[in-house]
Amino acid sequence: MSNSNTTDFTNPSTFTLLGISGLEVAHVWLSIPFCTMYIIAILGNFAILLIVKIEPSLHGPMYYFLCMLAIADLVLTTSTVPKMLAIFWFNSREIDFSACLTQIYFIGCFSLMESGIIVxxxxxxxxxxxxxLRHSTILKIPVVAKMGLAVVLRSGMLVLPYPFLLRQWRYCRTNIIPEPFCAHISVLKLACGDTQVSSYYGLFVLLCVMGLDGIFITVSYIQILRAIFSLPTKDARLKTFGTCVSHLCVILTFYIPGLFSSLTYRFGKNVPLHVHVLIGNMNLLVPPMLHPIIYGVRTKEIRDRLLRFITHKE
Incomplete structure (x- = not known):
């Protein structure tokens, strides 16, 4: 690997992940919160899937969508965190070129999938x-299944060009990535020549998907708020709005870290590299950890079923 910085190659056999560049001496300590968040995310999302499966009263559209979100969270964290921990604990920094492209695909695909599920x-x-009065007739199980399939196909097809475009570039600068996982933009920066096709396509996917999803969510909540404010009593308005609080919290935990990370990356030129990397990692770890906690705390049916399950086990 000594010549990795200067060798001219079309497709490198491996990339070297630095972890949190600039904080290498603190990797062991950083692994503690990372591992803790990963464990919480795994246990929390598996608990959501288990509770919805065993509780017949939760077999409805909202909980099916919640299960889809839990699965996306599980795949998203598992595609990145184990390699991070291997870097922090065992200094296992090398990642195969194909494995790196696969990781990029999974990160992009399941991030977009989460956005679609939230919509x-x-x-x-x-x-x-x-x-x-029409909820049960509009959102029948076949309709929910078709919506879920549409979200999966949209995400999978839009992200599919990422690895194929990256594979065609020539890499002549370095094969060192100053992060603990393969990010699309980080690998693209290592390529030589005119990579505007990949850059513009990535920007198109971001604006098209996240932008349209944000518009759909905004329009939905404008209609929801109009319906809430038309209710006759304050108690009825608060009770109805309370059914949306969990979803609003999920929206905030998913979109705000991503927006903050994007703004910091594009405009925070004086921000140290390790701060960029840490923010990017939190963007992948915090939402999957918080989603099951939000629904576990805010949704009475899930909370009560979890308490009964724990009590029964004891």
């Missing part, structure tokens, strides 16, 4: 509040 959950809240 679907927003549509469920819109129907439940604005058309409550």
């Amino acid at each position: 679907a959950m927003g549509f469920d809240r819109y129907v439940a509040i604005c058309h409550p």
